[in-house]
Amino acid sequence: MKKMAFGVLATLLLTTGLGFAQTNVAVSEWQIPFLNCLTGPLASHGSMYQWSTNQAAADINKAGGIAGKPVRVIGVDTANDPQKGTVEMARIVKESLVALGPVPEPVIMAAMPIAVENQMLSITGTTSYEYASKFFPWSVAWFPPYPKRFPPLAKGWAGQFSDMKQVIQFVEPFGPWPMMAEAHVAGLKEAGANVLKPVEVPSDAVTFGPLVVKALEQKPDGIIFCCNAEKVAKMIKELKSRGWQKMDHILVFSSGDDAPLYTVGGEDINGIQVYNYVNPDIDSPRWNAFKTAFMKDHNGMPPFSLSTNYYDALFMIKEAIEKTGVTGDPKKLKEERKKIADYCANVKGFQGLMFSWDMKDGGPTNKPLFIFEIQGGKKKLVKEIKLAG
């Protein structure tokens, strides 16, 4: 009887406590600013990220909001301009609890020091660990470091083909891309391939024939592209026009898996392989709903690489707020900012849109990578590369 009474009491205390957690929330709406590139040369990426966060906010609100209050993501345009990004970040850090972005790297580098100085977590969900880690603990990385993720990936791809002896990479000198290409090398060598001298693709290149000829002179039998999606598509067309036939011996890196690859590449990219963190073949109600909504709003195109990052980021913020009892009270701003940052940096078993993963000291430890083959604009899973935890 005593045990039963204790149990009832414990249950009452727990439920009352939970009730308090909800009634203690000091805001009528959670407002999360998102420093995003909504105009300028990367606007197509920015609008996709914005779509994802809006979708996440809609899903969260449909399920009761964050700690019982609705959430709204406020898109703040950086226009890919550090001058604008810094002023916007300086405004945001005044009273925001947490933020998303900035996007992309030049704005991250200019604006994130402001978030760090003001001790506010801003989730830079689309950049690499190598950028995000510079701002720990006031940022979290969405990807593991290059030396952890790319060697197994490159080895897994090259290991499929016993006839692949010489591999060349096309590398565009933009942000972290050359480092990504460099990280492929170790894996290719482990797979027994000879890595040829890479071909640099200038960011302002408009003709690609000479670059392709330069690569073919070295007689490669495998190619990795680390460049912008449109350039990749154009170079593949050039390769085909010069007689390249082994399409699956071409691998496109994750940032190249973007709309222009498909729209510009058309039928010419049939058979090539791409890698990224999104596996559209996953069959779960949550993923299926996201995929359907994405395709509806993007002319039937399946979700691109990076399209889920900010969706998951908003859910991670929700979880952090709810599990650490954050109230949104402006008087507790400093303390609650830290609670959210600490939670996100080391969350375990976070249920992302496609898979769950752990974070350790700001970086994910066990996110998988997927290699796909493209046929008729659709991706077919070739293999999953599991990274060591």
Added chain:
Amino acid sequence: MPLPLYYFLSITAVNILMSWALYVPYRMAHLHFLVVANMAISGYAAAYMVLSLHLPFGLALLAGFAIGAAVGFLVALFIGDAPTFAVVIVGFTFIYIARTVIENTEAVGGTMGLFGLPNIGGDPAVHRWTILSILYGLVLLVGFLIHRFDHSQLGRAASAAFIDKDLTTSLGIDIRKMGILLQTFSCTLAGGCGVLYGFIYKSFHLDYFTFHVVGILMTFIFVGGYTTLWGAVLAAPVLYGVPLLFPPEIASWRIVIYGALLVLVLVLKPEGVITTRFVYRVEALLSRKGLKQPPSTNP
């Protein structure tokens, strides 16, 4: 000081100084885009000195000015009297060269950039006040120097060269020497601005120094007025600041608004909003000496 205000004021000061760096050689019709490359070269060099060689900021800033001056002088030896188009091409080429060299130099972060520039004085508030003091000290000093230049014999010689270089030469003016002087001055200024620009952001990335910067500076000069130093003083804060106040719905149209404004000004008021004649009238009004006939409407 509120943070947004600090960033607005500091970036505005850099924009004014850089517009002047472009304005000074343009007094004799040299559109000298080398200044943008110089920002990058001096900025990265100073950051390397601070981060890797652990030199103090003051020394790195002076080095930034000196590197800017050296690069500017060396290039000016070849293009001091070149036609406008040749100067433009050299400037663009140098932006490419500077970017490519930096991209391939691991010591300055390559394509990744440089992170973690320290606070001057070890404190964020001291850092901000130091940056603002230096920048606005420079605005006053450089503004004074350009004002003196504009009203000097040399300034009038530059105005003559803007119209007709051959005629100016026939008057005994050494066009080449004047070109070297003005280009070196503007590159020195740009070198210092590059260092300060990076220390505002506490980082360096190649995309801080793109052709976008050239476009913005050109807009400041040509909308504000390319015949007087006051054009940039008006246009830099207005064109940079006003879009920050736009509601999100209009903010997306920022570039269109910039473009339309530039076209409108070029069509309706080709000399820009503030002209020499206007400045002369204001000066006359302020000195209470009544209106005099302005010497020229040329720069």
